[in-house]
Amino acid sequence: MSDATSDVVHADGAAQSTLARLWQRGARVDPRYLIAFLITLVLVSAQLRYHMFGGYDRLVIALGVCVATEALLSWFDRGKIVNLLSAYISGISLTLLIKPQGGALWPFALGGFTAISSKYVLRYRENHLWNPTNFAVSALLLAAPAHVSVLSHQFGNDVTTNLVIWIFGLVIAARVGVLHITLTYVASFLLLNSVRSLALGQPVMPEIAPITGPMYQLFIFFMITDPRTVVRGRRRQIIVAILIALMETVIRFASDSGWPLPTGFNAAPAFFALALVGPMAKWLDLRRLRYK
Amino acid sequence: MFHRPRPAVRRAIIAVPFLAALLLAMRLDRGPSRSAADAAQPGFVLRDETARVGIRFVHRRPSFDPKISSIEPHVAALGASVSVTDFDGDGWPDLYFTNSRFGEPNALYRNKGDGTFEDVAASVGLADLNRMGDGVSMGAVWGDFDNDGHEDVLVYRYGYLALFRNVDGRRFEEVTASAGLRRWVNSNSAIWLDYDRDGLLDLYVTAYFRDIDLWHLATTKIMHNSFEFASNGGKNLLFHGVAGTRPGSPRFEDVTDKMGVGSTRWTLAAASADFNGDHWPDIYLANDYGPEALYLNDRGQRFVPSTAGLESESKSGMSVALGDAFNRGRLDAFVTNISERGYLFQNNNLRLNEMAEAGRFRNIAEGAIADAGWAWGAQFGDFNNDGANELFVANGFISADRGKNYWYAMSKIAGANARFFEDAATWPRFGNASLSGYEQSRVYLNRGVAGWIDVAQRVGVTDVYDGRAVALADLSNRGAVDVIVANQNQPAVLYRDYPDRTHHWIGFRLIGTRSNRSAIGAEVVIESGDLTQRRIVDGGSGFASQNDRRLHFGLGSREWVDRVVIHWPSGAQQLLQRPEIDRLITVTEPQR
Numbered sequence: 029m030s031d032a033t034s035d036v037v038h039a040d041g042a043a044q045s046t047l048a049r050l051w052q053r054g055a056r057v058d059p060r061y062l063i064a065f066l067i068t069l070v071l072v073s074a075q076l077r078y079h080m081f082g083g084y085d086r087l088v089i090a091l092g093v094c095v096a097t098e099a100l101l102s103w104f105d106r107g108k109i110v111n112l113l114s115a116y117i118s119g120i121s122l123t124l125l126i127k128p129q130g131g132a133l134w135p136f137a138l139g140g141f142t143a144i145s146s147k148y149v150l151r152y153r154e155n156h157l158w159n160p161t162n163f164a165v166s167a168l169l170l171a172a173p174a175h176v177s178v179l180s181h182q183f184g185n186d187v188t189t190n191l192v193i194w195i196f197g198l199v200i201a202a203r204v205g206v207l208h209i210t211l212t213y214v215a216s217f218l219l220l221n222s223v224r225s226l227a228l229g230q231p232v233m234p235e236i237a238p239i240t241g242p243m244y245q246l247f248i249f250f251m252i253t254d255p256r257t258v259v260r261g262r263r264r265q266i267i268v269a270i271l272i273a274l275m276e277t278v279i280r281f282a283s284d285s286g287w288p289l290p291t292g293f294n295a296a297p298a299f300f301a302l303a304l305v306g307p308m309a310k311w312l313d314l315r316r317l318r319y320k
Numbered sequence: 321m322f323h324r325p326r327p328a329v330r331r332a333i334i335a336v337p338f339l340a341a342l343l344l345a346m347r348l349d350r351g352p353s354r355s356a357a358d359a360a361q362p363g364f365v366l367r368d369e370t371a372r373v374g375i376r377f378v379h380r381r382p383s384f385d386p387k388i389s390s391i392e393p394h395v396a397a398l399g400a401s402v403s404v405t406d407f408d409g410d411g412w413p414d415l416y417f418t419n420s421r422f423g424e425p426n427a428l429y430r431n432k433g434d435g436t437f438e439d440v441a442a443s444v445g446l447a448d449l450n451r452m453g454d455g456v457s458m459g460a461v462w463g464d465f466d467n468d469g470h471e472d473v474l475v476y477r478y479g480y481l482a483l484f485r486n487v488d489g490r491r492f493e494e495v496t497a498s499a500g501l502r503r504w505v506n507s508n509s510a511i512w513l514d515y516d517r518d519g520l521l522d523l524y525v526t527a528y529f530r531d532i533d534l535w536h537l538a539t540t541k542i543m544h545n546s547f548e549f550a551s552n553g554g555k556n557l558l559f560h561g562v563a564g565t566r567p568g569s570p571r572f573e574d575v576t577d578k579m580g581v582g583s584t585r586w587t588l589a590a591a592s593a594d595f596n597g598d599h600w601p602d603i604y605l606a607n608d609y610g611p612e613a614l615y616l617n618d619r620g621q622r623f624v625p626s627t628a629g630l631e632s633e634s635k636s637g638m639s640v641a642l643g644d645a646f647n648r649g650r651l652d653a654f655v656t657n658i659s660e661r662g663y664l665f666q667n668n669n670l671r672l673n674e675m676a677e678a679g680r681f682r683n684i685a686e687g688a689i690a691d692a693g694w695a696w697g698a699q700f701g702d703f704n705n706d707g708a709n710e711l712f713v714a715n716g717f718i719s720a721d722r723g724k725n726y727w728y729a730m731s732k733i734a735g736a737n738a739r740f741f742e743d744a745a746t747w748p749r750f751g752n753a754s755l756s757g758y759e760q761s762r763v764y765l766n767r768g769v770a771g772w773i774d775v776a777q778r779v780g781v782t783d784v785y786d787g788r789a790v791a792l793a794d795l796s797n798r799g800a801v802d803v804i805v806a807n808q809n810q811p812a813v814l815y816r817d818y819p820d821r822t823h824h825w826i827g828f829r830l831i832g833t834r835s836n837r838s839a840i841g842a843e844v845v846i847e848s849g850d851l852t853q854r855r856i857v858d859g860g861s862g863f864a865s866q867n868d869r870r871l872h873f874g875l876g877s878r879e880w881v882d883r884v885v886i887h888w889p890s891g892a893q894q895l896l897q898r899p900e901i902d903r904l905i906t907v908t909e910p911q912r
Contacts, residue, residue: 078548082633105330129665130690138345145338149331171342172349173662185546185738233746234732241735283728291662294728 059204059255060113066200067120067250070193074124074242077189081123086136090126091119093140101148114160114256118143121161121250125243126168129175139164139176150307153314157307159254166303169292178296179243190240197249206253212266213252214239216273224277228284238298247298257306259313268309276301351688362765362775363704363823366803366815368783373814374436375429380421381809382456382478385537388744393718394726394755395534395744396420398508399478400788400806401459401864405471406431407444408489413793413868416441417806418457418475422450426457426475435796445492446473446484452535455479455504459789459864463512465521465561466570467837476507476525478534500571504531506554511860512840513592513601514889515579516620520561520570521836521859524603526587527554540745544586545738547636550609552742553586581623585610591640591861592841593651596675599891601841606637606655606863612669614681629680635666639863642856643700643709645670646768649845649852653681654711656695656863660756663727664734668692668713689764689772694756697790697863701801703763703779705823705874707851711764711772714787714805714863719757726753758784761805785810793868797904799825801872806864824875827904830857833911834890838869841889846873848881875901 071087074080081087098115102108119140128135143164147156150163168176201207217239225235238244252258252272258265279297282289293300324330379400388395399420404413412431419426425447429437441447450456455477462471470486481501484492496502506529512521531554532542544550558581559572576582585607592601600617607613612630615623635657645652650673657666667690671681692698694717700709718726729748733741740746761781764772776782785807795802800817807813826846830839840859845852858867875881884896888909899905 079631079633101334104324105327105334107324127665129659130667130688131686132348134348135345138341138348142338142341142345145334145341149335149338151331167342168345169662171345174349174351175665176349177660177663177665179735185548185736185741187737187739190737230748231746233740234729234748237733237736237740238731240737240740243735286723286725294725295663295731 058113060111060117062200062203063250064113064117066196067117069196070242070246071120071124073189073192082127083131085133086126087120087123089133090122090136090140091116093137094119094122094144097141097144101145105148115144117250118160118164121246122164124246125161125165125179127177127179129177132175135168135172135176139168142167152311153318155256155310155314157257157310158303159251159257159306162251162299162302162306165296166292166299169296169299170290173291178292178299179246185241190242190245193242193245193249197245201249201253204253204255206255206258206265208262209253209258209265209269210248212269213248213273216270217276220273220277221280224280224284243296244298247302251299252302252306257310259309260317264309264313268305271309272298272301272305275305360765360767360773360775360778362779363706363820364779365818366703366763366780367818368780368813369816370812370814374438375415375812375814377417377427377429377439377812379417379806379809379812380419380424382420382422384534387537387540388542390749391744391747393720393750394747397718397786397808398528398788398864399456399458400808400810400812401457402789402791402804402806402812403460403462403860403866404791404793404804404868405462405473405866407462407471407473407486409470412797413795413870415791415793415804416446416460416462416473417812418459418864419450420456420458422452422456424450426450426460431795444490445494446475449475449477449482454482458508459510461510461512461860461866462838463521463840463859464836464838465512467519469837471838474501474510474523476505476510478506478529480504481507481525495569498569498571500573501559503557504533505557506531506534508864509587509589509860511590511592512836512838513603513859514561514836514841515558515601515617515623516560517600517835517890519832519834519836519890520563521838521840522561523559523572524581524590524592525557525559526590526605527556527584528586528588528608530554530584541743543742543744543747544609545742547609547734547741549611550586551584553584556581556583556587556605558582579623580625581615583607583613585613588637589639589861589863591642591653592859593642593856594843594887595651595673596679599887601889604640604642604653606640608636608638610637611635612637612640612655626679628675629682630671633683635669638695639697641698641700641711641862643711644854645672645700645709645766647708647851647853649854650676651843651854651856654698654700656692656698656713658694658756659691660694660727663731665691668695687771688762688774692762693759695762696788697805697865699790699792699803699862699865699867701792701803702872702874703801703817703819705799705819705825705876707848707853707874707876707878708766708768710766711762712790712792712803713762713764714790714807715756715761716759716784716786717756718754719784719786720754721752722754722758724751724753726750726755729753730755757786760784761787781815783813785813788863789865790862791865791867794827794870794872799827799872799902819874822877824878824901825873826875826881826899826901827870827872828884828886829870829904829906830886831906831908832888832890833909834892835888835909839889839909840869843887844871845885845887846881847883848875848878851875851878870904
């Protein structure tokens with residue numbers, strides 16, 4: 029082996045060991061910090077590159093209401109102020125996801141409050157059932173469709189930003205131990221929607237296109253993988269991810285067939301699939317654990 | 321010390337504001353109560369008198385290469401336009417409508433002066449402009465490019481530009497080739513301006529699709545490469561008007577690259593005015609699938625792109641209307657966009673012009689004015705003559721089967737990676753679906769600090785056609801702002817304005833001498849007591865439209881105008897003291 033080659037090998041080895049150390053350190057970090065890092069990355073890149081906020085007041089309101097609500101309700105309910113990281117994640121998610129009519133700011137305030145307070149109201153055996161952001165967005169889409177839409181196209185339909193978020197998202201999902209949920213959902217989505225396009229006699233491309241968009245990135249990396257609302261056990265988590273994809277396909281079938289669904293179901297079928305399946309699965313899981 | 325209740329009680333206590341928040345969201349979603357609109361006193365009525373005045377124009381949409389038939393309703397959804405001119409110089413505004421199907425004629429409705437119109441397009445040579453090989457009309461813009469006192473016209477198409485010289489107000493001869501304008505541009509907008517203030521009109525033509533022949537496509541990969549920052553549209557073109565070798569035959573030179581205005585965003589509308597007060601006309605663009613753009617004129621030598629606060633939100637700009645929204649003596653911009661309940665709120669922009677002090681526009685649109693559905697052409701006009709501008713907004717995209725909605729299909733690709741929609745063949749099939757169809761036009765009453773309120777129903781605007789172009793004109797020379805709407809694949813509508821009779825008004829007809837004879841780009845500021853208002857002679861604005869180039873100001877109960885300042889395109893200023901009101905005043909630019 030020549031010296032030059034040997035140097036390369038040593039350099040590769042050093043890089044690998046650095047990566048390995050980082051990976052091991054990542055394993056010790058509270059998963060919420062990794063998720064918070066990822067969503068902050070999404071937020072910053074979306075704003076710097078695409079000016080997607082539509083006003084910093086939205087961020088301030090959503091974030092402020094989420095954090096204040098969490099602080100107040102946790103003090104009231106538990107006698108102490110809990111770690112506010114999950115409120116931070118909810119606030120940023122809502123800023124990214126809610127697209128209001130006419131510059132209205134109240135959806136961010138009410139969305140933030142309902143997201144966090146849902147954790148304290150909609151509970152079973154000391155666990156909340158809905159991912160807070162998923163609940164708030166779904167509720168607002170149903171309650172206020174004339175003033176609230178969900179992120180439908182953003183981030184410039186650009187592959188570069190998509191790739192950055194996908195890469196970071198997958199790495200962090202792996203570190204947090206929920207990569208199997210993400211991959212199961214993606215695989216199920218692709219399979220089920222390909223089948224759906226065949227059944228409808230429609231081109232397959234538009235049916236699988238949504239998964240490449242930013243709304244689904246937020247869904248895949250922040251909602252269905254929420255550690256507090258997923259069921260226990262890897263196998264069950266995979267089954268639930270498949271059921272969510274299946275429910276979404278059913279909703280899409282209904283939309284394809286022109287069923288008179290609320291607009292929100294057509295605009296954000298994945299969110300409603302999770303809002304319907306997720307809590308039910310969590311409830312059954314908690315029930316099972318209780319009897320066990 | 322705070323004594324915490326039991327867990328179940330705590331949960332019940334938290335549930336109260338939780339439920340209240342959900343109920344509040346439902347209440348807020350219903351918006352302000354109808355009483356606000358009902359209580360408003362619009363002070364005008366708009367009556368549909370289309371049939372009575374003899375306008376029977378029905379627009380027909382184009383058909384393109386069968387390779388893109390799956391989404392043809394979407395691609396072929398433009399082309400209805402209307403522009404106001406006085407082609408025969410008789411003092412009565414005439415109307416020109418474009419058609420967009422091969423063999424279907426454009427219409428030139430001559431105002432007979434008795435409240436009725438007759439279509440004379442065929443006899444003057446402006447009807448048969450939709451021909452295989454040449455393209456189909458998308459709009460027209462009028463201006464006296466040879467300064468002979470007769471209004472000439474450029475028809476822009478998905479196809480070749482067509483320039484017609486007005487011969488003595490009785491017929492038109494095509495001079496496209498000799499003027500150097502034989503260019504294929506898939507255009508939805510063009511404006512006249514005099515960017516170098518040399519007294520000859522220049523021409524800015526915007527492009528939508530790149531310069532492909534939509535009837536003979538080599539590829540179906542013709543769509544935008546982003547829903548937000550698309551940059552693969554056609555190239556906008558700036559033509560400089562130069563004196564020809566013989567009188568009455570000016571030519572146009574392509575100065576696009578030299579002047580730096582060759583945007584390839586999917587521009588749908590353009591307007592020009594001196595936004596920053598340096599006496600040089602700037603260019604404002606509304607781009608589909610992209611942010612708006614402003615080009616500031618650097619003393620006629622070049623245009624400098626300016627972000628001016630327009631980059632903050634990328635939308636789908638459809639139209640740009642200029643008007644003094646709050647009587648500040650500035651021209652503000654209203655840009656329409658797309659809003660659809662539950663799917664997408666891009667929101668319209670009402671951008672206050674703060675260029676002089678802050679170098680930017682500030683978007684203040686909120687509430688009703690921000691959401692006019694899938695909005696297209698819009699114009700500012702003082703319909704009640706109270707001294708404040710109202711806004712008329714046409715809307716609706718494709719009205720077909722009411723039971724089929726393409727929005728769900730659209731939502732599948734709109735957020736996806738560009739490769740899923742750049743190719744027309746990969747779009748979901750359109751079929752006979754509607755897409756934001758059957759929307760009712762909006763008429764926003766200007767209540768100053770109390771905001772804008774939609775009074776369309778109240779004042780009589782009830783049609784649900786797919787509106788595209790809106791033009792305003794005082795068709796009967798009586799001090800009222802009538803509204804003409806060109807609807808896509810549907811009949812045109814004329815709403816005659818009946819303003820409050822107790823209100824006064826004043827109108828101006830400007831004739832340039834050192835400036836271009838049409839006085840396009842001239843800005844007039846009136847001062848009457850507490851009222852200051854600015855208007856501009858229109859070289860094309862809104863979407864595929866051009867207003868009456870005579871300027872109309874409502875005065876409310878004010879019985880005099882203190883002074884009028886006219887800023888001519890040549891740079892000259894003219895002052896009028898205490899002009900008579902309730903009449904149209906003709907002003908000729910001083911020679912020196």
